Amino acid sequence: MIYLDSAATSLQKPQSVSQSVSRAIKTLASPGRGCYRPAMQAADCVLDCRMALASYFGVDEPENVIFTFNATHALNIAINSLVSFGDRVVISGYEHNSVLRPLYAAGADICIVRTPLFQPETMLESFERELRWAKCAVCTHVSNVFGYVLPIRKIASLCRERGVPLIIDASQSAGVLPIDNSVLGAAFIAMPGHKGLLGPQGTGVLLCNHETRPLMHGGTGSNSSEVLMPDYLPERLEAGTHNVAGIAGLYQGLKFIASKDRHCIADHERRLKDALASQLSGIDGLRVFSTNVPSLQTGVLSVLHESIGADELAEQLGKRGICVRAGLHCSPLAHETCGTAEEGTLRFSFSPFNTLREVHMAGEAMKKIINNIAK
Amino acid sequence: MLNYLLMCRSLTYAQRASRTLEHAGITATITKAPKSATGVGCGYCVKVSEKKLAPAIAALNKAGLGPARIFMLSENGFVSEVEL
Numbered sequence: 099m100i101y102l103d104s105a106a107t108s109l110q111k112p113q114s115v116s117q118s119v120s121r122a123i124k125t126l127a128s129p130g131r132g133c134y135r136p137a138m139q140a141a142d143c144v145l146d147c148r149m150a151l152a153s154y155f156g157v158d159e160p161e162n163v164i165f166t167f168n169a170t171h172a173l174n175i176a177i178n179s180l181v182s183f184g185d186r187v188v189i190s191g192y193e194h195n196s197v198l199r200p201l202y203a204a205g206a207d208i209c210i211v212r213t214p215l216f217q218p219e220t221m222l223e224s225f226e227r228e229l230r231w232a233k234c235a236v237c238t239h240v241s242n243v244f245g246y247v248l249p250i251r252k253i254a255s256l257c258r259e260r261g262v263p264l265i266i267d268a269s270q271s272a273g274v275l276p277i278d279n280s281v282l283g284a285a286f287i288a289m290p291g292h293k294g295l296l297g298p299q300g301t302g303v304l305l306c307n308h309e310t311r312p313l314m315h316g317g318t319g320s321n322s323s324e325v326l327m328p329d330y331l332p333e334r335l336e337a338g339t340h341n342v343a344g345i346a347g348l349y350q351g352l353k354f355i356a357s358k359d360r361h362c363i364a365d366h367e368r369r370l371k372d373a374l375a376s377q378l379s380g381i382d383g384l385r386v387f388s389t390n391v392p393s394l395q396t397g398v399l400s401v402l403h404e405s406i407g408a409d410e411l412a413e414q415l416g417k418r419g420i421c422v423r424a425g426l427h428c429s430p431l432a433h434e435t436c437g438t439a440e441e442g443t444l445r446f447s448f449s450p451f452n453t454l455r456e457v458h459m460a461g462e463a464m465k466k467i468i469n470n471i472a473k
Numbered sequence: 474m475l476n477y478l479l480m481c482r483s484l485t486y487a488q489r490a491s492r493t494l495e496h497a498g499i500t501a502t503i504t505k506a507p508k509s510a511t512g513v514g515c516g517y518c519v520k521v522s523e524k525k526l527a528p529a530i531a532a533l534n535k536a537g538l539g540p541a542r543i544f545m546l547s548e549n550g551f552v553s554e555v556e557l
Contacts, residue, residue: 130484130515133504145488161485320483322514333483 099419100456104293105242105270105398105447106423111296114350119298122346128339130319140342147349148332154356155272155287156280157305161331164304165345169269170196171313172288172304175335176265177236179311180285181206185233188225188262190248191435192241195428197267201236212435216389218249225253234263234285239277240270243432243443244387245371245398247275254282263308269293272303273355274364274396279305294363295355296450297348300341310335358450367397367448370457374399374446377461381468387436387443400443401464406471408444414467420460422446474548477526477555478518479533479540480506487517490538497532499525510544510552520546 101109122143127134129141148160157163166172173196181187183205189197191212201208209228213221229235235257239250250266257264263285268277273294279287285308291301312327316337321328328334355363375388383404389395402408412424425442426433433439446460481487487503494501499521506516519540521529526543533539543555 130517138503141484141488145485148485160489161483318515320515320517323508323512324514328483330482332485 099421100452100460101421102446102448102452102456102460103421103423104449104452105245105427105445107290107292107299108294108296108351108449109421110449110451111298111347112350112354114354115296115298115347118350119343119347122343126342126346128319128342140340143342143346143349144340147345147352150349150352150356151303151305154352155305156278156282157307158280162306164306164332164335165340166288166302166304167300167341168292168302169267169288169290170302172286172302173197173236173265173267174200175304175310175313176286176288177201177204178313179308180234180263180265182233186231188228188232188235190221190225190237192238192243192246192248192432193236193429194238194242194267194269194432195430196269197236197238197265198431210431215244215246215387215436216391216394218252218394222249222252222256226256229256229260229262232260232262234265236265236267238267238269239275240396240398241429241432242270242398243427243429243438243445244400244436245270245396245447247271247394247396251282254284258283270396270398273351274367276360279307283307291344291348291351295348296351298344301344301348303348304335306331306335312337314338363450364396366450367452368392368395370448370452370454371395371397371399371446373454374457374461377458378464381465382472384464384468397448399446400438401446402438402441402443403468406468408442410471411444411464411467414471415460415463418463418467420463422460475523476520476546477523477529478504478506478520478544478546478552479529480511480513480516480518480542480544481538482541484517486538487519489536490519490533490540493532493536493538494519494521494529497528499529499532501529506544507552510554511542518544 126140127136268289272289287305291297318333408424
């Protein structure tokens with residue numbers, strides 16, 4: 099089996115992740131539910147991970163690192179904290195439904211900055227124009243469909259200059275590209291724990307640098323006689339029992355990532371993307387969405403055949419043990435922006451554990467499948 | 474022997490306070506804050522000995538983790554708040 103769907107979730111993980119999850123399930127209770135040993139060990143595990151995340155992502159205080167169940171949950175908290183009915187919110191044309199749907203649900207006045215792929219300067223000009231009347235901005239760091247790296251530093255700088263709070267969706271960049279909120283100064287950064295950070299599913303993180311409004315209300319193991327959620331983080335945003343086993347695994351995933359050179363994972367995944375793009379570029383009728391500028395694309399590659407559907411190609415690849423994703427990837431907006439909304443695309447996405455040999459095999463399989471269908 | 478309870482606003486702060494004190498060579502134990510004295514349900518404290526109270530407060534203030542309230546815990550278990 100060759101797994102090339104890491105933009106959805108990481109499948110191959112460091113061994114320490116599953117070992118830590120297994121140990122946590124057997125030995126850890128719940129933080130804040132007592133001072134007995136398994137509860138305090140769970141609290142230590144959660145704090146260790148919180149502190150490591152704060153240090154890795156340039157957050158001053160570990161209390162400002164919130165554990166969520168995924169990036170969608172984190173984005174919902176951030177949007178709920180900043181956006182009220184009728185507020186004008188500027189977003190890029192590459193946002194995921196995890197941004198779009200909460201904004202629609204909140205009744206926001208959404209301004210979409212639609213600019214072509216791999217043209218960051220055009221995007222910056224549009225953002226600069228639209229930010230004038232904005233209550234806040236939401237921008238993905240990397241498109242989950244095309245791997246396009248948006249000019250997030252410059253967008254963050256524009257937002258700071260205009261006093262517009264910025265929410266960054268780091269779903270495709272956390273653990274892959276450097277993110278330092280002491281430089282970016284974003285109001286919130288949301289990320290999954292189970293993608294680039296190599297943790298288990300059911301983990302997510304929200305980095306907070308702004309006033310917050312709880313999305314969920316419930317027990318926190320603290321200030322229990324109060325009827326409202328605490329006014330301090332992290333308890334304010336962490337109602338209910340933590341996913342302690344998931345957090346234990348996430349901590350190991352983060353340690354693995356942090357032990358590598360900051361650029362080596364991104365460089366490796368880009369090499370794989372470039373190799374596959376090169377291999378596929380000669381296939382008749384196949385459009386390959388790739389750029390040669392390394393800073394503009396991560397290890398995510400979309401392709402689209404003029405006559406063979408993306409779902410058909412994904413199914414045929416699946417029969418050969420090659421796992422990829424086809425369709426709209428929960429990002430219809432990105433497809434509308436790039437003119438691929440009708441069919442969607444076939445997406446290959448890489449992890450630190452993929453090899454050039456695997457990529458070569460996937461490329462060869464694509465050639466055979468397309469030849470067979472075209473006959 | 475007298476002990477003091479340094480009340481923290483959350484478990485996370487209590488953990489950080491405990492770790493800060495350990496790094497400063499001060500033995501500190503995280504305990505639940507007694508509701509009868511503090512009026513707070515499910516609060517957390519770090520417990521230090523009378524001898525270590527002053528250096529503990531100094532270390533916590535230096536780390537930006539100064540206690541919200543301080544309680545004296547007598548040998549017979551009686552708890553009373555101390556003016557800061």
